[in-house]
Every structure is written in structure tokens, then in C-alpha cells.
Amino acid sequence: MPFISKIERQTDYNRFPSSTPIVIDNGASYFRIGWAGETEPRVIFRNIIQRPRHKSTGETVTVVGDHDTALLRYFDCTRSGPRSAFDGNVVFQFEIMEYILDFAFDRLGANGARIDHPILITECVCNPVQSRGKMAELLFETYGVPSVAFGVDAAFSYKYNQLRGICDKDGLAICPGFTTTHVIPFVDGEPVYKGSSRTNIGGYHVTDNLKQLLSLKYPHHMARFTWEKIEDLKMEHCYIAPDYALEARLFQIGSKEAEDKTRQGQRLREMAEAKRSSRVNELENQLHGLEFLLQQLGQVQEEETPSFLSKTGYVSKQEIESTLTKVSQSLRKAKGEAKVEQADNEEKADSSDKYPLINVPDNMLTSEQLKEKKRQIFLKTTTEGRQRAKQKRVEEELERERKTREDEEQRLENPELYLEQMRTKYKELCEKVEQRKRLKTNGGHANGNSSSGGVGRGERLNAAQRERMRLLTTAAFDRGKGEDNFGAKDEDWQLYKLMSKDNDDDDDGPDEIEAELARVCSRLQEIDPAFVPKPESTPSQPTTAEIPRVRPVTKEDFQVVLGVERFRCPEILFHPILVGIDQAGVDEMVGVSIRRLSTKNEALEDRLTSSIFMTGGCSLFPGINERLEAGIRMLRPCGSPIKVERASDPVLDAWRGASVYAANLQFQQQAFSRADFYEKGEDWLRQYQLRYTL
Amino acid sequence: MEAEVIKAELVLPTHMSFKRVQTYEKYPKGQSKVRWKQLKQIIQAENYQNYDPDEPNYVNIESPPSMQPCKRICDITGFEAPYQDPRTNLRYANADVFKLVRSLPNEYVQRYLALRKAAVVLR
Numbered sequence: 001m002p003f004i005s006k007i008e009r010q011t012d013y014n015r016f017p018s019s020t021p022i023v024i025d026n027g028a029s030y031f032r033i034g035w036a037g038e039t040e041p042r043v044i045f046r047n048i049i050q051r052p053r054h055k056s057t058g059e060t061v062t063v064v065g066d067h068d069t070a071l072l073r074y075f076d077c078t079r080s081g082p083r084s085a086f087d088g089n090v091v092f093q094f095e096i097m098e099y100i101l102d103f104a105f106d107r108l109g110a111n112g113a114r115i116d117h118p119i120l121i122t123e124c125v126c127n128p129v130q131s132r133g134k135m136a137e138l139l140f141e142t143y144g145v146p147s148v149a150f151g152v153d154a155a156f157s158y159k160y161n162q163l164r165g166i167c168d169k170d171g172l173a174i175c176p177g178f179t180t181t182h183v184i185p186f187v188d189g190e191p192v193y194k195g196s197s198r199t200n201i202g203g204y205h206v207t208d209n210l211k212q213l214l215s216l217k218y219p220h221h222m223a224r225f226t227w228e229k230i231e232d233l234k235m236e237h238c239y240i241a242p243d244y245a246l247e248a249r250l251f252q253i254g255s256k257e258a259e260d261k262t263r264q265g266q267r268l269r270e271m272a273e274a275k276r277s278s279r280v281n282e283l284e285n286q287l288h289g290l291e292f293l294l295q296q297l298g299q300v301q302e303e304e305t306p307s308f309l310s311k312t313g314y315v316s317k318q319e320i321e322s323t324l325t326k327v328s329q330s331l332r333k334a335k336g337e338a339k340v341e342q343a344d345n346e347e348k349a350d351s352s353d354k355y356p357l358i359n360v361p362d363n364m365l366t367s368e369q370l371k372e373k374k375r376q377i378f379l380k381t382t383t384e385g386r387q388r389a390k391q392k393r394v395e396e397e398l399e400r401e402r403k404t405r406e407d408e409e410q411r412l413e414n415p416e417l418y419l420e421q422m423r424t425k426y427k428e429l430c431e432k433v434e435q436r437k438r439l440k441t442n443g444g445h446a447n448g449n450s451s452s453g454g455v456g457r458g459e460r461l462n463a464a465q466r467e468r469m470r471l472l473t474t475a476a477f478d479r480g481k482g483e484d485n486f487g488a489k490d491e492d493w494q495l496y497k498l499m500s501k502d503n504d505d506d507d508d509g510p511d512e513i514e515a516e517l518a519r520v521c522s523r524l525q526e527i528d529p530a531f532v533p534k535p536e537s538t539p540s541q542p543t544t545a546e547i548p549r550v551r552p553v554t555k556e557d558f559q560v561v562l563g564v565e566r567f568r569c570p571e572i573l574f575h576p577i578l579v580g581i582d583q584a585g586v587d588e589m590v591g592v593s594i595r596r597l598s599t600k601n602e603a604l605e606d607r608l609t610s611s612i613f614m615t616g617g618c619s620l621f622p623g624i625n626e627r628l629e630a631g632i633r634m635l636r637p638c639g640s641p642i643k644v645e646r647a648s649d650p651v652l653d654a655w656r657g658a659s660v661y662a663a664n665l666q667f668q669q670q671a672f673s674r675a676d677f678y679e680k681g682e683d684w685l686r687q688y689q690l691r692y693t694l
Numbered sequence: 695m696e697a698e699v700i701k702a703e704l705v706l707p708t709h710m711s712f713k714r715v716q717t718y719e720k721y722p723k724g725q726s727k728v729r730w731k732q733l734k735q736i737i738q739a740e741n742y743q744n745y746d747p748d749e750p751n752y753v754n755i756e757s758p759p760s761m762q763p764c765k766r767i768c769d770i771t772g773f774e775a776p777y778q779d780p781r782t783n784l785r786y787a788n789a790d791v792f793k794l795v796r797s798l799p800n801e802y803v804q805r806y807l808a809l810r811k812a813a814v815v816l817r
Contacts, residue, residue, distance in 0.1 A: 009703075062706040071704055087733040090752070094730065098717065102710050110712045126752045128736050142715050193750035197757045212809055216802060244765070248773045252787070564772035575765050580811025584757040592757055 005030075005045040005065055013109030018146075021118040021662040021671075022108070025153055025655040028086045029178040029203065029617060031065075032655045033104045036120070036662035041655045043107045048082040049099050064103035066228070088200060089124040089180045090131050094138055101143070114144025118671050120662045122153040122654065125182055125196055129686040136685070140674045149662075149671035151690045154184055155191045156657030157615040157647055159692055162189065163660070166645050170604065171611030172593065174586060174628070176573055176618035178202045181586055183593040185608055189693040195597035199583045201576045203618045206238070207231050209579060210569045218560060233562070234569065240623040241567040242630065251564050262563040283331040290324045422520060429517040436513070471495060570621050574631065587631025610641040619650045666694040769806045770794060783812060 016035055025032040027047060034041035045065030052075035053060050061075070066082075085096040105115060119139060123132065132150060139145045154175040161167050169189040175182045184196040211230040215222045241247035410418055475495050572578045574585035584592055590612070594605055609632065614624070629644050636642065647653045661667060670690050677685070708718055731739065742751050768775035768787040775785040779795055782803045786792045798806075807813035 063704055064706055067704055090733050090736065092730050092733055092736060095721065098720075099706060102713070102717070103706055105712060106707070106710060110710075112712055114714060115712050126750050126755055128740050128752050130731070130736050130739065142713055142720075144712075144714050193755065194748070196750065196755050198755050199757045209809065212805065216805055244767075245774055248767070252771075252773045568767070568772040575760070575762075577760055577764055578767065579809065582759045584760045585762075588760060588762060589757050 006041075006043055007045050007065060007107055008043075009107050010042050010109040013111060016117070018116045019118075021120050021667065022115070023655065023658045023662050024104070024119060024121040025658060026091070026122050027153065027178065027654075028084065028089055030651075031100060031104060032652070033108055034655065034659065036659050036667075038659060039656060041652070041659075043104055045103075047086070047100060048084050049096055050077065050080050050082050052077040052080045062099050064100055086179065089177065090128060091123075091135060092131060094134050097135070098138060098142065101138070105143070116144070116146065118147040118149070118662075118668065119145050120149045120151060120658055120667070120671070122156070122658060123150045124180070125152050125154070125184065125198065126193060129682055132688075133682060133685055136677055140677060145674075147668070147671040147673040148677075149667070149690060150688070151658060151661070151692075152184075152191065153654035153658070154182055154615060155186075155690075155692055156655075156661060157650075157653040158184075158186055158191075158613055158657070159189070160653050160657030160660055161613060161615075161645075161647050164648065166648065167613040168607065168611040170607040171613055172590060172608050174590070174612065174614050174619070175616040176202060176586060176614075177616045178618075179204050181573065181589070181616075181618070183586075183589040185593055185597055187604070191692065192597065195593050197584070197589045197592045197596065199576060199581070199585070199589060201573060201579070201581055201583070203234075205572060205579060205581075206569050206618070207234050209572060210234055210238070210565060213565050213569070214560065221560070235620075237562055238566050238570050238621060240570045240573075240621045240627050242623060242626050244567065244571050247567055248564065262561055280331065283327055287324070287327050287331060290327060294321070294324065422523060426517070426520045429513060429520060432513055433517060570618075570624075573618060573621075574627065585631075587628055587635070590632050591635040605636075606640050609636060610643045612642070612644045613647065614644065615647040615650045615653055617651055619646055661692070661694070664694045670694075769809065783807060 021036040023034055023036050023041070025041070029047060030044055031047040032041035032044045034043065048065065050063045051060055052063065052072065055074055055076050063072075063075075083093070083096055085091050085093040085100060087093075091097055121135070121139075123135070127150070135150075136148055139148050154173045157175075158167060158171070158173045162169060167173075169186070171186050173182075173184045173186060173191070175184070179200070179202045181199045181201055182196060183198075184191045184193070186192070207227065207230050210233065211225055211227065214230065215225055218225075472495075475492075574587060576583050576585055590609075594608065597604075597608075599605065612628070612632070614628070625644050625646060629642055632642050632644075649656075672680075672688065709716055737753060740752070742753050745751065747754070766775050766785055767773065768791060769784045770791055771787055773787040775787045777787075777792075778785050779792065782795065782798075784795050784803060784806055786795050795803075804813045
């Protein structure tokens with residue numbers, strides 16, 4: 001994950017006096033907490049919990065945030081998926097919120113009887129007063145916090161970047177978040193909620209869309225597409241196309257640019273490449289070192305050889321040479337050269353070294369040496385046999401490859417003709433198989449009344465068995481009536497050899513045909529999108545709907561191709577109708593927002609559009625700036641100034657802005673205390689708004 | 695508890711020193727019996743119609759439906775899709791995709807439709 005959680009327990013909690021506020025960015029995706037005045041939040045984790053059951057003790061425990069999945073094997077996680085305290089962008093599950101706050105304060109290093117610091121916590125725009133009230137209650141009652149302030153994260157981000165000069169005091173803040181997207185106009189540095197608008201689409205929907213599309217495209221990989229992996233993929237590969245229709249057309253006509261844009265398991269391949277090249281380098285270095293040693297050894301005098309050798313660590317010259325050959329062999333292997341030379345070398349070396357006794361004639365050896373010789377002969381023959389078998393296999397492979405290559409060429413030359421040929425072949429094979437089956441099962445019926453050796457269960461015998469019976473009965477009858485002297489001569493027993501041979505033939509035949517059928521079937525499945533394998537209608541298997549695939553597993557089975565999905569999924573931010581949410585997209589929301597302000601002040605509107613500011617996790621998609629600008633230009637009168645800027649760090653800027661705000665001396669006046677909360681009641685809480693310019 | 699689980703501090707401890715009311719006191723039977731109100735119910739309970747419609751509130755600021763012409767893209771490939779299959783209601787881009795559409799089993803059809811929230815939901 002490009003974004004990593006930080007959950008180490010902080011140790012300097014006691015360093016901060018009671019007046020230092022704690023700043024919390026309570027987002028639907030991540031929870032960030034830290035001290036006011038700092039630039040980085042201390043603790044960051046995903047805003048989810050899980051409540052699995054421990055396998056051995058049986059108690060239900062709480063796990064907050066995303067943790068190492070390897071450790072979760074001690075827990076039974078079947079009944080407990082990850083749960084969030086949010087519904088949309090509003091907190092509604094305060095029990096979960098309590099667990100999360102527990103964890104957060106604990107990791108911040110909290111000790112003591114209560115949290116004795118004022119708290120600044122973020123909420124959504126126009127948070128319902130119920131949610132706000134329950135949150136305040138939770139903080140005051142359970143944690144003993146002295147005072148609380150609520151703020152909107154987009155506004156904090158805007159103020160922070162305003163200090164940096166990225167946006168002006170009049171502007172628009174666009175915040176595509178995790179579950180919702182907001183557009184908030186700022187006038188004189190204060191957000192005007194009257195003109196804000198919200199669409200219920202966000203990063204979560206983009207990831208979910210990508211996950212569903214990939215699962216449907218690769219149903220056999222469905223179990224491996226976890227939400228976190230897809231989010232990784234999304235962050236790495238997705239982008240926003242400047243014009244969706246044009247990009248789609250690029251892919252549709254299959255142009256080269258489209259191929260450049262598809263990502264095809266590239267990461268895996270690159271990693272494998274890197275590993276291989278590093279190993280090759282290593283081996284080469286080793287090889288050079290050894291060769292150098294040998295050279296030196298050759299130059300050194302005879303007497304000094306032992307001392308020289310002891311320095312290098314090798315016992316004798318042969319050892320160096322053998323390591324050298326080994327290293328060069330493995331280098332060759334790593335570079336991908338044929339292993340056949342290796343085998344030859346080995347064989348030659350073996351036959352000369354390992355079997356010295358074979359060539360010595362028998363009468364010169366003692367009994368022990370004779371035994372040794374027999375063993376060596378045995379070993380030699382077995383290794384030779386193995387090598388012969390290997391050779392045959394290699395030849396078969398080559399033959400098969402040649403055939404498939406010819407096949408491919410044929411296919412590429414004339415795909416239609418090839419397809420037709422394949423189809424006719426398939427039909428023929430199907431018919432043959434069916435015929436054979438029919439013979440096996442119904443042949444008995446047809447000849448049931450004939451004299452098949454007086455066998456009562458004529459229907460069940462197949463052709464082979466009937467043949468066997470026929471042979472036996474003819475043998476018995478041919479010998480003439482009278483005594484039964486069937487086995488007197490040895491040649492009589494040759495009859496059984498005939499029979500078993502017949503039997504084998506019969507069983508081999510259909511196997512071959514069936515193998516051929518399976519091959520043709522799989523080939524057709526690969527190349528013909530409209531091909532559906534005819535199910536074998538045997539009465540003994542009424543339940544199986546698919547014949548088992550005997551297709552060899554190719555590398556394509558482990559690749560996931562991301563072509564159109566790369567820009568199709570983020571497109572839903574601009575057209576939520578693509579996922580069924582009938583609301584305005586981001587560019588249209590800007591128009592809606594300006595309309596809602598209804599200032600009728602042209603100058604103000606121009607000022608707003610000339611300082612459009614983007615924050616939030618989803619604004620990290622490449623290409624979103626240009627797309628947004630093009631979209632807004634469609635809505636505004638010709639020639640009006642439009643400038644779109646992204647926050648310096650869209651993910652953490654909200655927390656930073658809140659931290660800067662809380663460090664201000666005037667912050668205390670904006671927060672409300674416990675006494676305020678209980679005296680003034682709900683109405684006052686509804687009206688409570690933070691003033692962002694201090 | 696296994697040693698590595700304790701070392702990684704995976705599990706949330708039940709007693710926190712800084713809390714005035716502990717979780718096990720608040721929810722004696724493990725999970726709370728209180729059914730938390732979902733967002734829809736919260737909004738209903740707020741009774742926003744009793745307040746001034748000019749004041750921004752959670753429901754007010756929601757965006758209206760899109761004014762732009764509906765973008766029709768193929769459900770399976772993602773290209774532009776001017777056609778729709780009357781039997782399954784899936785959108786498709788050309789004849790090849792149509793063959794695929796007609797060969798899909800019903801489960802996949804429903805899942806593709808569910809991407810667009812157009813699936814038949816039997817409740």
C-alpha cells in the first residue's frame with residue numbers, strides 16, 4: 001500500500017501540557033490523530049474494526065484498523081467482517097467509534113484518569129445534530145474531555161493552502177472523498193454552506209466498481225481480489241481520461257497506443273526480470289573471481305602452492321576447477337541456455353569416473369570387486385535408460401511444439417478456414433465417441449437374442465467381453481466333443497493372450513479418441529468465442545454440466561489485464577449515473593454550487609472559479625485537473641477565468657490545517673465545554689459553527 | 695493468547711485507564727443491545743422540514759440529478775454502446791459483444807446489471 005498506517009505507541013504524552021489540543025481527522029477512510037502545532041499526525045490507521053473470535057479461548061476480541069493478516073489466523077474471522085462507524089460520511093455507530101477512539105488514545109500514549117486536553121475533531125458538512133450530539137456526549141462522558149470543537153475537513157485544508165498561497169480567500173473547494181464528494185464555496189475565507197453541494201460518490205465506489213468488473217472478467221480469480229489489493233491496483237494504475245469517448249475508441253480499434261496503455265501483469269514480470277539479472281550478475285562475479293584465482297595459481301611456484309591455497313581457502317586445484325565448472329554451468333542455466341550440454345558433460349564424466357570396473361574383465365576381479373562391478377553396471381544402465389527416456393521426451397516436446405507452431409501458422413493464415421476445419425473435426429470426434437458409447441451400451445440390446453455364449457446379462461457386456469466369450473466358446477467347441485482336454489498343450493493357453501490383447505485394444509482406442517476430442521475442444525474454446533462444448537449426455541452423470549477442462553495452465557491464467565478499466569472506473573466521479581446514482585458529477589456540481597450561491601455578482605463568480613482547489617484522496621488521479629477544467633469551461637460563460645489547483649498533499653492537508661488552527665491562541669474561544677453542552681441544549685448545538693479565520 | 699499476537703498488540707485491551715466508563719460496564723453483554731439508527735432514520739428524525747429551507751442542512755445540500763445526457767457505455771467492455779439487449783437489458787457495443795451477452799448465464803447477467811444498479815432485486 002502506498003499509504004501505510006502508523007500505529008506505534010507514542011511515548012511523549014506527558015510532555016504536553018493540558019492546554020495542548022489533540023487534533024483528530026475522523027475520515028471515512030483513515031483516522032488521523034496527533035497534537036496541535038505539529039506537521040504530521042502521530043497515529044494513522046484505517047477507520048474500521050473487526051470483532052473476531054479467538055479460536056482457542058473462544059472470547060470475542062476487538063481489532064482496530066488493518067493488521068497483518070498472518071496474525072489473524074489465530075482468530076475465527078468468518079462471522080466478523082470489517083465494520084465501519086460510518087454510514088455515508090456520518091458517524092452513526094458510536095460503539096464502534098468508541099473502540100476506535102480507545103485505540104487511538106491508547107496509541108497516542110494516553111495515561112491518567114481522563115483525556116485532559118481539548119479536542120478538535122472533524123465532521124462532515126452539515127452534520128445532523130444527533131450525530132454531533134452523540135459524539136460530543138461520548139467525548140465528554142466517557143473520556144472526560146474538557147472542551148470540544150467540530151470542524152469540516154475540507155475547510156481546514158482550504159485554510160492551510162490559503163496560507164501557502166495556493167488558493168485565495170475567495171474560491172471553491174472540491175473534495176472528492178471516500179464516500180462522498182463535496183463542493184464548498186469560500187467567500188472571505190469562510191465557507192458558505194448555503195452554496196455547497198454533495199454527491200454520494202467517492203473512492204469507495206470507484207474501488208468497488210473495479211473489483212466487480214475484474215471479478216466478472218476473471219471469475220476463477222474471484223477469491224483473490226480482496227478489497228485492499230484492488231485499492232492498490234487503483235492507486236497505481238487508474239487515471240482519468242480527458243475525453244472518455246475518444247479513449248474508448250482508441251481501445252476499440254485496437255490501436256498501438258491502446259496496447260501501450262494496457263497494463264498486463266507488468267509488475268510481476270519486472271520483479272522476475274530484476275531477480276534474474278541480479279543473480280546473473282552475482283554468478284558472473286563469482287566466475288571472474290575463480291578464473292583469476294586459477295590464473296594466479298598457475299603463476300605461483302610449485303613449492304608455494306600449499307600456502308597460497310590455504311590463503312584462498314580452497315584445498316586443492318581440483319576443487320577450484322570443480323567450483324568453476326559448477327558456477328559456469330549455473331550461469332549458463334540462469335541465462336537460459338540448453339541443459340543438454342550439461343547432461344552430456346555429466347554423462348561423460350560419470351562414465352569415466354564412476355564406473356572404472358565395468359571395462360575390466362571378470363576373471364581379474366575378486367568377489368567383492370565383482371559385486372562392485374555388478375552394481376556399477378546396474379547404475380550405468382539405469383542412468384542410460386533415464387537419459388534415453390529424457391531424450392525421447394525432449395524429442396516429443398520438439399515434435400509437439402513444431403506441430404503447434406504449424407497449427408498456429410495455419411490459423412493465422414486463414415482463421416475462418418481453420419475454424420471450420422476445427423469444427424468439423426470436433427463434430428466427427430463427437431460422433432465417434434457417441435458411436436462407441438452406443439456400441440457399448442446398446443450393442444447388447446441389438447444382439448440380445450443371438451447366441452452370445454448363453455450369457456444371461458447380454459445388455460451389460462461390451463464388445464470386448466462378448467469377443468472374449470466368443471473366443472472361449474469357439475475354443476471349447478472347436479476341440480471337438482468328448483473330453484475336455486483344453487490345457488494339455490501349451491499352445492492352448494495362447495488363446496488368453498489373444499483375448500487380453502483384444503481387451504486392451506478396445507480400451508485404448510476410445511482413450512485416444514477422447515484425448516483428441518479434449519484437445520480439439522480446448523483449442524476451439526480458446527479461439528472461438530461462440531463455442532460451447534456439447535455436454536456428454538451419459539445417463540450415469542446427469543448432474544455435471546461441464547466437462548472437466550484438460551487445458552494446460554498457461555501463463556495467461558495468472559495475468560490480469562487492465563485496459564479500459566483503468567479509466568472507466570474513475571469516470572464514475574464525473575458521471576455517477578454509470579453506477580446508477582442519479583446525481584450530478586463533479587464538474588456539474590461546480591455549476592450547481594455557484595447557482596445556489598445566487599449572488600448575481602459576476603465578479604465574485606469569476607473570483608470563485610479562478611481559485612478552484614482540490615483536496616481529498618480521490619483528487620490524486622492523474623488527469624483530473626485537465627478534465628475538471630474542461631468540464632467547468634463548458635458551464636461558465638466564454639472567457640471567464642478558470643484555474644484548478646490541487647492541494648500540496650491532498651491526503652494529509654486536512655489534518656495539517658486543523659493542527660494549525662488548533663495551535664492558534666484563539667482556538668479556545670471556538671471550542672465549547674461540557675458545561676456549555678449541557679446547558680445550552682440541542683438548538684444551540686445545531687447552530688454551532690466554527691469560525692475559520694482567526 | 696499466542697505470544698506473537700500479544701507482542702504485536704493486535705487486540706484492543708478491555709480496560710483503558712483514561713476512560714471514566716469502561717466498555718464492559720457500558721455494554722455488559724458484549725455487543726450493545728441498542729440498535730443504532732441508520733442514516734436514513736437519523737435524517738427522518740431530524741425533521742428538516744420544520745426548519746427554514748434556506749438554512750443549509752444535510753438534506754439541502756445534496757446535488758440534484760444530472761442535467762447532462764446520460765452516458766451509455768457497454769456493460770462488458772466499456773466502449774460506447776448505442777444498443778441494448780431487450781431480453782437481458784444489458785448494453786453492448788457491437789455484434790461480438792452481443793454474442794457474449796447472449797451466452798452469459800443468468801448469474802453473470804444480474805451481476806453486470808448490479809454494477810449499474812439495474813438488477814432485479816427480489817426482496
